[in-house]
Structure formats: C-alpha cells, structure tokens
Amino acid sequence: MNVFTTVLPFLSSAVSLIFALLVLRRFGRKRGAHHLLWGIGMLFYAIGGFCEGYYGALGWNPLIFRLWYLFGAMLVAAWLGQGTAYLLIRRRGVAHALMALLLLGSIYGAVRVFGAELDPALMSGGLHTASELSGRAIVTPGVRTLTPFFNLYGTVLLVGGAAYSAWLFWRKRVLLHRTIGNVLIAIGALLPAFGGTFSRLGIPGALYISEFLGAVLLFAGFLRATTPLPQPAEAASAPQTAAS
Structure with missing residues (x-):
C-alpha cells in the first residue's frame, strides 16, 4: 500500500470527518450559519480524501472520480469560504x-x-505520478473551467477572513489564542492550492501531502481559536473570528 496515494488520503478523510462532526455539533448548540457551512465544507473535504484513497487502493472508478471532482476539487473551498462570509459580512442580505x-x-x-464524458485512459501513465486523480479525465468542454471560480471565491474568503481576524486580534492585543488559530486556518486553507501546483509540476505525492497537512492545520486552528481561556474585560468588544 503506497503511503502517498492511499494512506495519506484516507487520513485526510478521517481528520476532516472528525472536524466536520465537531463543527456540526457546535452548530447544533449555537445555530450559527457559519458552523453549518464549515461542517458541510469539511464533509466535502472528507469525501474528496476518501475518493483519492479509494483510487490509490482499488483503481479507477467513474462514480468515485465524479464524487472526487465535484466535492473534493470543485466545491470544498467555496462552501468553507461561504461559512466565513456569514461570519464576517454584517449585511445578512x-x-x-452569495x-x-x-x-x-x-x-x-x-x-x-x-x-x-470521461476518458479513463488519461488516468494511466504520464499524468503526474500516474497515481493521482486529475480533472484531465473530463473531456467534455466547459466543465473544468468552472472549478477555478469556485476555488478562487472560497480561498479568498476563507484565507482572507482568517488573516483579517488574526490581524484584528493581534492589533487589539487580545485573545492571542484566536490570533494563532486564525493564522493556522489561513495556512491550512492555502496548502492544498500549493500542493496542486506542485503536483502539476510532477512532484510525487505533493497534492496528498498538502491536503493532509491542510486538514490537520484547519482542525488545529479551529481548536486553538475556540479554546476557552480567561479573557480580560476589554475582550468583550473583540471582533469576530473566522473560527468562533
């Protein structure tokens, strides 16, 4: 069993699923729309990781590929970013x-x-490491061009929102744990994008390594940002966090 193409994706899926269940449980208590959307987004992350692990272990399957592309490649960043939109955009309308x-x-x-229409022949030989899923298996025009719009929207909101929250907390010198948590979230959200770039350059395992580290950092950032700590009186007026 190849650690890069099977073990790491399944680990990413497991971490993401645990994270999703934790956030959805928090939604059950607090009823925040951002918690619901982050939970859904991390479920998408878990589906994507599972599909990658399945492909690494058992090989090509059209349904698994479509599930991976829709949830793992196309929608996950956008739904996570939409959660941040609900948290930070004051005007609910x-x-x-959005x-x-x-x-x-x-x-x-x-x-x-x-x-x-899919071309399974593209998934064997000469494509990255010949062991990673790729959208190049889709031969119908116009489908793959949708993905960058979803990813750009989600990444700008998720990374930008986390960085903005971290900067606000750092500037006010309050809730340092939330500053650290939001920094981890921003880095975790960026890693899969860098991994995809390195994968396209032919670096073996780059995508799955970055996805696993991204899931771990997102989870760690959420836990760090939401850890209850004694707060000074002035923290009552502190800004929202991208993981509260």
Whole structure:
C-alpha cells in the first residue's frame, strides 16, 4: 500500500470527518450559519480524501472520480469560504445572496460533472505520478473551467477572513489564542492550492501531502481559536473570528 496515494488520503478523510462532526455539533448548540457551512465544507473535504484513497487502493472508478471532482476539487473551498462570509459580512442580505448564488452554482456544477464524458485512459501513465486523480479525465468542454471560480471565491474568503481576524486580534492585543488559530486556518486553507501546483509540476505525492497537512492545520486552528481561556474585560468588544 503506497503511503502517498492511499494512506495519506484516507487520513485526510478521517481528520476532516472528525472536524466536520465537531463543527456540526457546535452548530447544533449555537445555530450559527457559519458552523453549518464549515461542517458541510469539511464533509466535502472528507469525501474528496476518501475518493483519492479509494483510487490509490482499488483503481479507477467513474462514480468515485465524479464524487472526487465535484466535492473534493470543485466545491470544498467555496462552501468553507461561504461559512466565513456569514461570519464576517454584517449585511445578512449580502450573505444570503452569495449563498443563493453558490447553491445554484453548486447544483449546476453537479449536473455538469455527472453528465460529463470521461476518458479513463488519461488516468494511466504520464499524468503526474500516474497515481493521482486529475480533472484531465473530463473531456467534455466547459466543465473544468468552472472549478477555478469556485476555488478562487472560497480561498479568498476563507484565507482572507482568517488573516483579517488574526490581524484584528493581534492589533487589539487580545485573545492571542484566536490570533494563532486564525493564522493556522489561513495556512491550512492555502496548502492544498500549493500542493496542486506542485503536483502539476510532477512532484510525487505533493497534492496528498498538502491536503493532509491542510486538514490537520484547519482542525488545529479551529481548536486553538475556540479554546476557552480567561479573557480580560476589554475582550468583550473583540471582533469576530473566522473560527468562533
């Protein structure tokens, strides 16, 4: 069993699933829309990791590939970022409008992905390490061009929101644990993007390593940012955090 193509993806899936259940349990207590969307986003992350591990262990399967591409490659960052949008955007009408667009776009993306023509021959030999899933298996025009829009939207909101929250807490010199937590979240959100770039350059295992480290840092950042600590009186007026 190859550690890069099977073990790491399954570990990423397990970490993401535990994280998702923890956030969804928090949603059950606090009813915050951002918790619900982060929980859904991490479930997508878990599905993507499971599909990668399945491919590494058992090989090509059209359904597994479509699930991976839709949830792992296309939607995960956007849904996580939408959670941050609900947390940081004060005008609820704007957040609701963005959510409506994301939902419609996700449905459209699902229809396109599950209706796309696939070329399994592209998944063997000469593609990265010949062992990593890639969107190049989709031969129907226009499907893969959707993915960068979802990823850019989600990454800007998730990374930008975490960095903004960390900066606010650092500037006010309050809630240092939330500053550290948001920094970890920002780094964790960026890692899969860097891993995808290195993978396209032909570096073996880069994608799955970065996805695993990203899941771990996102989880660690959330735990660090939400750890209850004694707070000074002035912390009552502190800004929202991208993981509260």
